[in-house]
Amino acid sequence: MNGQSKRPRKRHPGVYKVTGKRGVSYGIDFIHPQTGQRIRKILKDVKTEAEAAQVRAIEIADAARDVLSRVYGIKGQSKPILFEVMVDQYITWARTNKKSWKTDEYRGRALKRLFSRKLLSDITPFLVEKYKVIRAKKVEKATVNKELILGGQVFEKATEWGKWNGQNPFRIAPKFKVRKRQKPRSLLPEEVRAILDEVRHPVIRDMIEFDFQTGWRISEIRNLKWKDVDLNNSMAWIADPKNGEPIQVPLNDAALSIIERQHRRGEHVFCFKNGRPFKTNLTAGIRNAAVRAGVELPRRKAWHILRRTWASMFLQNGGDVETLRQLGNWKDYSMPLWYAAPANIEHQRAVLNRLPTLGARNKAEKGKVVSITH
DSSP states (O other), X not given: OTTXXXXXXXXXXXXXXXXXXXXXXXXXXXXXXXXXXEEEEEETTOOSHHHXXXXXXXXXXXXXXXXXXXXXXXXXXXXXOBHXXXXXXXXXXXXXXXXXXXXXXXXXHHHHHHTTTOBGGGOOHXXXXXXXXXXXXXXXXXXXXHHHHHHHHHHHHHHHTTSOOSOOHHHHSOXXXXXOOOOOXXXXXXXXXXXXXXXXXXXXXXXXXXXXXXXXXXXXXXXXXXXXXXXXXXXXEEOSOTTSOOEEEEOOHHHHHHHHTSOOSSSBSSBOTTSOBOOSOOHHHHHHHHHHHTOOOOTTOTTHHHHHXXXXXHHHTTOXXXXXXXXXXXXXXXXXXXXXXXXXXXXXXXXXXXXXXXXXXXXXHHHOOOOOOO
């Protein structure tokens, strides 16, 4: 060896480290198998040298697969794609096509974090099971189930878009069995009145009362425009509902009175003095008013409890489920039955007592013998 010592063998060939103002970053270096070009680039969000080596191997394999496909005319194979990239593409699609895209974006963060640097082909039902165990230590099992649903939807879109042609591991792995949560109670009319008395902003107070009278979702109330209101016929259009199906619904006298006392400051019925619409759901306002009134509201349901209260009042005052479904703009009966609280015992007994009686048989009929002949 002529007295020369061996250079230590690099643990991860083709990976280098760069130290900058933002800390340590990792880069990869390889020769593209098709073009012969040297590729050097810094990787984002890679925290270790081992992760960088894994990304380098994926990129080399991806490039080599393209070369073999061209040489041998192999077709119909989808290109390898990282799961986190597919999640981002799904969220981009959801922004245009789903009202709940922000919820998907939030749930997708956990999926991206725990399946980081995994190709779609790397994710198996076994890995999904491991994900369930890890996540269930931090969040409710019901939350994990919702994340699994999103993971399945991501794979479905990958298949639809020609990026994946295998099984859907999120559909194969079973979800947690979760007990159906207890229904939150509905408010009493006097509790709603107490909350109204504590609301200082007059328009927000009117919005709460309008919600109690109509059962509309808070987003539907915020987005109500004058052009969607027909005061002469006591009707209003819910132009952009949650289920995506606009509907025209009747308004009762109380709801009409609330609309009529609003000033036309802009295109929205409920708005600020300068005509600008409310951009948020104003949850803090109603929750603070409830605290001052001594009324307990369910967690994260400050406005939605009014929709449930409306549905309960509707049924308890003689309304039928089909009419409730139509007015609430639900697609089936499951949600209105879930929202509506059952009537109290006294009301149930009063309804039962309205059933017709058969009446008493007279004495002649009681003593009469009926013979049956063939």
